[in-house]
Amino acid sequence: MSPVDSIHEPALARFARQLHTLLGLRTALRWAAWWLLALGVVVLVARMLGPFDLLLLWIGLIGLVPLTLTAGFVEWQRRPSLAAVRAAFDRYNHCGGLVMAAAQTDTSAWSESGATAQLPPLRWDSRRTLGLFAAAALFLAGTLLIPDRFASLSAAQPLDIGKQAEELRAQIQGLEDEKILKEEKAVEWKQDLAKVGKEASGTDPAKTWEALDHLKQSAGDLARQAAEEAIAKTAQLAKAEALGQTTGLLPEKSEALAGKLMQELAALINAAKLDEGLFKGQIPPELLEAAKKGALDPAQLKELLRQLQMNKQQLADALQHLNELKLIDPAKLGECKKAGQCPNPEGLAAFLAEQGENPESLAELMEMLGNGGVNRGPGAAPMTWQDPSSEDGARFKEQVLPVKPNLKDSQLSGVSRSTPEVNKGNSPGVTGALSGSAAGGGSAQAQLLLPRHKSAVQRYFKRETTLPPPTK
Amino acid sequence: MTDSTLLRPDELRPATELTQKILAQLDRALLGRTELHRLVLVGILARGHILLEGLPGLGKTALVKTIGRILQLEFKRVQFTPDLMPGDVLGSHILQETTAGKRELIFQPGPIFTNILLADEINRASPKTQSAMLETMQEGAVTLLGVTRPVPQPFFVLASQNPIELEGTYPLPEAQLDRFLFRLLVNSVNADVLHGIISDRRRGELPEPDWQLSRDQLKSLFRLMDRIFLATAVARYIARLVAATHRGANEATETVNKYITYGASPRAAIAIAEAARAHALIAGRPTVGFEDVKAVAPSVLNHRLILNYQARFDQMDTTKLTADLLARLDETGLKLPADVRLEDIKA
Numbered sequence: 001m002s003p004v005d006s007i008h009e010p011a012l013a014r015f016a017r018q019l020h021t022l023l024g025l026r027t028a029l030r031w032a033a034w035w036l037l038a039l040g041v042v043v044l045v046a047r048m049l050g051p052f053d054l055l056l057l058w059i060g061l062i063g064l065v066p067l068t069l070t071a072g073f074v075e076w077q078r079r080p081s082l083a084a085v086r087a088a089f090d091r092y093n094h095c096g097g098l099v100m101a102a103a104q105t106d107t108s109a110w111s112e113s114g115a116t117a118q119l120p121p122l123r124w125d126s127r128r129t130l131g132l133f134a135a136a137a138l139f140l141a142g143t144l145l146i147p148d149r150f151a152s153l154s155a156a157q158p159l160d161i162g163k164q165a166e167e168l169r170a171q172i173q174g175l176e177d178e179k180i181l182k183e184e185k186a187v188e189w190k191q192d193l194a195k196v197g198k199e200a201s202g203t204d205p206a207k208t209w210e211a212l213d214h215l216k217q218s219a220g221d222l223a224r225q226a227a228e229e230a231i232a233k234t235a236q237l238a239k240a241e242a243l244g245q246t247t248g249l250l251p252e253k254s255e256a257l258a259g260k261l262m263q264e265l266a267a268l269i270n271a272a273k274l275d276e277g278l279f280k281g282q283i284p285p286e287l288l289e290a291a292k293k294g295a296l297d298p299a300q301l302k303e304l305l306r307q308l309q310m311n312k313q314q315l316a317d318a319l320q321h322l323n324e325l326k327l328i329d330p331a332k333l334g335e336c337k338k339a340g341q342c343p344n345p346e347g348l349a350a351f352l353a354e355q356g357e358n359p360e361s362l363a364e365l366m367e368m369l370g371n372g373g374v375n376r377g378p379g380a381a382p383m384t385w386q387d388p389s390s391e392d393g394a395r396f397k398e399q400v401l402p403v404k405p406n407l408k409d410s411q412l413s414g415v416s417r418s419t420p421e422v423n424k425g426n427s428p429g430v431t432g433a434l435s436g437s438a439a440g441g442g443s444a445q446a447q448l449l450l451p452r453h454k455s456a457v458q459r460y461f462k463r464e465t466t467l468p469p470p471t472k
Numbered sequence: 473m474t475d476s477t478l479l480r481p482d483e484l485r486p487a488t489e490l491t492q493k494i495l496a497q498l499d500r501a502l503l504g505r506t507e508l509h510r511l512v513l514v515g516i517l518a519r520g521h522i523l524l525e526g527l528p529g530l531g532k533t534a535l536v537k538t539i540g541r542i543l544q545l546e547f548k549r550v551q552f553t554p555d556l557m558p559g560d561v562l563g564s565h566i567l568q569e570t571t572a573g574k575r576e577l578i579f580q581p582g583p584i585f586t587n588i589l590l591a592d593e594i595n596r597a598s599p600k601t602q603s604a605m606l607e608t609m610q611e612g613a614v615t616l617l618g619v620t621r622p623v624p625q626p627f628f629v630l631a632s633q634n635p636i637e638l639e640g641t642y643p644l645p646e647a648q649l650d651r652f653l654f655r656l657l658v659n660s661v662n663a664d665v666l667h668g669i670i671s672d673r674r675r676g677e678l679p680e681p682d683w684q685l686s687r688d689q690l691k692s693l694f695r696l697m698d699r700i701f702l703a704t705a706v707a708r709y710i711a712r713l714v715a716a717t718h719r720g721a722n723e724a725t726e727t728v729n730k731y732i733t734y735g736a737s738p739r740a741a742i743a744i745a746e747a748a749r750a751h752a753l754i755a756g757r758p759t760v761g762f763e764d765v766k767a768v769a770p771s772v773l774n775h776r777l778i779l780n781y782q783a784r785f786d787q788m789d790t791t792k793l794t795a796d797l798l799a800r801l802d803e804t805g806l807k808l809p810a811d812v813r814l815e816d817i818k819a
Contacts, residue, residue: 022812080806087705087804088814090761096752097759100703101478109480110758121815128811 008089008099015119016085020076022122028071029129035060035067036136044143057144092120159200159208165193167326168212171219174325178318180226181219189215223327224400230315231332235339236272237315240265241308244301245345250352257352259294266294274311282314283307312340479699479758487696488756490689491517494542495754497681501538502531503672504665510754511656511771512539512630517697517750520653520743521609521629523594523644523775530658532632534678536590539630542681543690545587546624552597554640558604562614579616584608585623591631595641602648605629609651626690646778653743654768655775657791693753700749701759707745709803710765714741716801717777725800727793731783736776743772762803770794 039060046052083103090099098110172189175181181189193215200208243265250258269291274283283291283304290296291304319336322328449457491513498509512535515522524532533549540547550561563582569575583589584605594602608614609629613622631652633644649655661669673679716723717735728735747768748760755764774790783789808814 019806023809026809026812080808083705083708084804084806087709087762088806090705091803092814094761094763096755096757096761096763097701097703097706098757100705101701101759104703105478105701107478107759109478123813123815125811125813 008102011119012082012085012089012099015089016079016082018119018122019085020079022124023079024072024075026124026126026129027075028068029126029133031067031071032064033129033133033136035064036133036140039063040136040140040143043140044146047143047146047148088120093118159205161197161200161208161212164212165197168193168216168219171216171223171325171327174321174327175219175222175226178226178321180222180318189218220327221400223322223325224332227319227322227328227332227336230319231336231339233272233274234312234315234336236268237274237308237312238340240268240272241305241312242345242348243268244305244308246348246352248298248301248305249345249349261352262294262296265296266292282311316340477699478701479696484696484753484756484758487693487753490685490693491754493683494685497542497683498535498538501678501681502535503668504661505531505535505658508535508656508658510751511654511768513754514747514750514768515654515656516543516626516628517693517753518653518743518746519626519628519694520746521631521651523649523652523655524630524632524658525635525655526632526658527636527660528634530660532658533590533592535658536588536630536632538678538681540588542684543588544684544687545626545690547588547590548583548586549590549592550583551592552594552601554596554598554642556597556601558601561601562604562608562616565617577617579619579621581621582614584614585621587624587626588628588630591629593634594631595633595638595643597642599642599645602642602644606648606651609648626694649775650737650739652775653747654771656771657774697746697749697753699758700752702745702749703759705805706748706760706762706765708805709762709801710741710744710748712805713765713769713797713801714738714744714773716797717773723801725797727788727796731779731786731788731793732777733780734778736773740772740776744769747772765803766798769798 039057042060043052043057046056083100086100086103089095090097093099098107101107169190172181172186172193176183176186192211196208196211196215243261247258247261247265250261269288274288284307287300287304287307290300296304316336319328319333323330323333494513495506495509498513499506502509512522516539524535526532536549537547539545550556559582561582561584563580563585565577566580567575568578591605608623608627612625612627613620615621629652633641712723714736715721716725717728717732717740718724719729719732719735721728721735744765745760748764751764751767752758752760757764770791773794777790777793779788779790779793783793802808804814806814
């Protein structure tokens with residue numbers, strides 16, 4: 001290496017590196033800009049065609065890494081020759097060809113010349129490239145931020161029922177946990193719910209809402225049925241508990257009365273059907289058997305009372321759970337609590353002791369005890385104001401009113417520009433997607449006919465009917 | 473055989489001093505022509521012929537005479553006129569009687585057998601006469617009646633032509649123009665120079681040079697010229713520059729494509745390289761740089777470009793075209809993108 005080389009070679013190498021780096025950065029930025037633009041277009045098209053998967057975006061962004069490396073490699077491949085770099089260095093420093101000649105011949109005799117050579121400053125007007133890159137990045141961000149209602153042009157617009165589906169899934173799980181719903185049925189309902197969520201389409205939301213309402217109603221019916229049963233069982237348990245406590249409070253000489261009370265208790269236990277229905281009791285079988293036969297010793301009676309209280313509490317807890325899941329009306333919960341209240345056993349015991357051994361019906365006494373009413377002495381007379389009406393010829397259909405919605409859990413579906421109309425009539429408020437549908441079913445949406453539907457209606461009535469002509 | 477090693481400073485310095493002395497003598501003789509003198513010396517060191525173009529009375533003849541005196545070279549002048557015949561320039565055979573009483577054709581050399589030939593108003597002679605000098609300018613020899621006679625070396629033709637009063641003139645053919653290394657434009661001088669001329673010169677007589685270059689010194693300058701190093705990148709630049717004068721070439725500029733019918737010949741590239749070497753020698757550098765090429769290229773190219781009619785309409789001449797080409801063509805060949813550039817050259 002000649003002395004001139006030794007002076008200029010490090011600077012030349014540094015200058016070449018700067019040049020290559022700058023060109024590589026420039027190319028990488030330009031390629032990245034075009035890549036982001038293309039990615040934005042892909043994202044936009046994907047969002048227009050259907051649901052957008054974020055994975056696509058991540059793959060696109062990760063693709064920037066190999067793209068940058070490729071840009072660097074390509075720029076390295078077509079980097080300016082060292083001779084050209086030397087020429088630029090020579091030209092900038094007015095070396096008069098010495099730096100260029102150093103690559104070909106010995107220039108050591110001229111080492112003093114060009115000793116103060118400097119690196120030629122590189123200038124890159126990056127405004128256009130950076131502008132393009134920024135525009136591409138903004139475009140990509142814009143394609144991600146466009147609301148679905150503007151971005152989605154496909155026939156199958158997605159319908160977000162996530163919140164409703166999640167709530168319904170929790171209800172089904174709750175019913176399954178409480179053993180109200182069988183496991184296989186729960187699995188079937190969950191599959192149905194997943195299918196509804198998958199097929200939810202904004203172009204035909206009524207179908208989705210109808211399916212959701214069907215599942216919700218099925219779950220609600222089952223829950224209400226269970227609640228009714230729980231209330232009935234709770235009432236029976238409360239009576240049994242009262243009788244059991246009354247038996248324990250009777251004077252010692254009232255064996256006969258105690259035996260009669262035990263028979264009544266056995267009748268109540270049998271009527272409660274604790275081992276049947278949606279809520280099966282958890283009383284040990286031998287104790288339950290003894291209670292049904294009316295052959296309980298004091299210890300068993302005490303244990304039975306404990307078990308009755310525990311079962312009553314379990315029923316109350318189950319109803320509380322159902323209420324939390326919004327499957328039953330809070331009133332049902334109150335009803336259950338009321339049913340579970342134990343009548344005054346001390347009063348009943350005193351009354352029975354006073355009445356002696358011939359009470360007509362202990363159960364009726366217990367119904368009356370503590371409930372107020374006209375005191376007509378022993379026995380109650382039904383109060384009848386007129387003859388009972390006949391239900392012949394009248395059809396009644398039981399309809400369970402929907403649970404009053406909690407507004408704090410409501411979801412904004414849209415904002416209307418028009419002034420909301422106040423219903424001045426006294427018609428009851430209707431809720432749910434099935435509101436307004438025909439009684440016979442078939443449609444879950446109440447369509448309001450507008451003037452623009454006139455032609456469609458006319459076409460409907462002008463169609464050729466396939467019905468047979470009326471017979472005379 | 474040329475020495476391929478780079479000139480050492482101690483070798484180059486005396487030569488540079490000699491060239492500076494020549495220039496000093498020229499500047500002393502003719503006032504206000506520094507750049508012209510430098511280019512003329514470049515042409516001589518490059519052993520090229522020079523076409524001086526300018527109005528009468530600007531000192532063209534005086535310049536050539538002064539050079540002859542400084543270089544101590546034989547100098548002859550031919551005033552070209554329409555009736556000038558080739559024999560008047562080259563020489564002719566004359567029938568003479570020998571001492572033995574026989575008669576034979578004796579060659580009588582013409583004025584071209586000299587070191588420096590001043591062809592004054594060369595465009596006034598007929599093409600036949602102008603072309604008579606072609607062989608001599610290129611080969612350094614005269615062939616008459618099958619006999620080739622070399623002219624003395626070094627041999628230079630310094631021609632002058634008047635750009636006005638073109639009636640009755642014969643513009644030089646392209647082939648002959650191409651043989652001139654330079655076409656130098658001799659422009660008017662300013663008032664200060666004129667004041668100096670009339671103050672110092674009685675009847676315009678030129679002062680005698682107080683220093684002259686010996687023939688040996690001239691030969692040594694020619695030898696050193698051969699050792700001025702032309703780097704590959706500079707040679708490439710010269711090649712690209714000449715190629716770019718052709719319409720449709722890769723690096724041809726917009727003005728070239730628009731105005732030029734024919735570009736410069738390979739002889740132009742050779743001329744630029746040689747002239748750039750001489751320019752570097754005068755500047756005291758052992759290697760040719762881009763600045764040397766840029767300094768000599770306009771004078772080399774300005775008479776080798778054939779322009780079209782559009783150029784005349786747009787008042788475009790070869791000087792402007794060459795300047796535009798030099799400004800736009802990147803010397804280094806870095807081929808940087810349009811938005812990336814090197815900072816301006818360090819002052």
